[in-house]
Amino acid sequence: MRRFKMLLMSAVSMLALAACVPAIAIAPPNAALPGSPASVANTTVLDERAAIAVEAAYLGAGSIIEAATDVGLIKGALAVRAEALDTRAASWLGIARRAYDAGNADSYMKALDEAKQAIGELMYIGNRVQPKARAGEQP
Amino acid sequence: VKFDFVKLVSAVSAALQAAEAVSDIADTIADTLEGDDQAELKTALAELRAENDAARARRSAKLRAAS
Numbered sequence: 612m613r614r615f616k617m618l619l620m621s622a623v624s625m626l627a628l629a630a631c632v633p634a635i636a637i638a639p640p641n642a643a644l645p646g647s648p649a650s651v652a653n654t655t656v657l658d659e660r661a662a663i664a665v666e667a668a669y670l671g672a673g674s675i676i677e678a679a680t681d682v683g684l685i686k687g688a689l690a691v692r693a694e695a696l697d698t699r700a701a702s703w704l705g706i707a708r709r710a711y712d713a714g715n716a717d718s719y720m721k722a723l724d725e726a727k728q729a730i731g732e733l734m735y736i737g738n739r740v741q742p743k744a745r746a747g748e749q750p
Numbered sequence: 751v752k753f754d755f756v757k758l759v760s761a762v763s764a765a766l767q768a769a770e771a772v773s774d775i776a777d778t779i780a781d782t783l784e785g786d787d788q789a790e791l792k793t794a795l796a797e798l799r800a801e802n803d804a805a806r807a808r809r810s811a812k813l814r815a816a817s
Contacts, residue, residue: 659791664796667779670805674771677809680816681767682760690817694810701806708799 662711669704673697 652727679685685693713725785791 659788659795661799663779663791666795666802667775669803670798671772671775673805673809674775675768677805677812678764678767678771680809680812682764683816684761684764685813686816688817690813694813694817697806697813698770704802710811711795737789 658711658714662707665704665707671701672700 666716676685676697680690680693709728716725
């Protein structure tokens, strides 16, 4: 789970970089700002690739959980634990999706709105994970 | 050493099922990522999102039933 979370965090970082790097690398010092994040994001497929990789990772992990549940290997307390972890992974996936959507928004206002929602979610999860991590439990 | 045959068959069956699912996903993703067409990638991403949402809902129901 920690590795999966790290993957999601890396993907979120990649999505942010994918939107910023081309503008920094290509634009001359006096160039005007691009009209929207989407106009920058549309010059690269790095953000789509990163988003697809994250979605695929979650789909693969989910398939394994579902198959094990189908044959009764996951049940009782383990099922409760798996559901909790799945919920947490889905929350991180939601953040990755918001980061992608923000990078491809039609306007900066929409991008800011998406970013604010993502940050709010991130803080919510962080607040829930931190006390457990400090107590020595696996997040 | 005692073997629970049913459990053993279940475990192997689950492993094969999961391996098949992951292999299918990996093939699909590999095909998708080979392309550079942005529209195609966006479509693939949208389909993956929808698939993930459906799978998550189905899995959640199964896990709750099993708990």
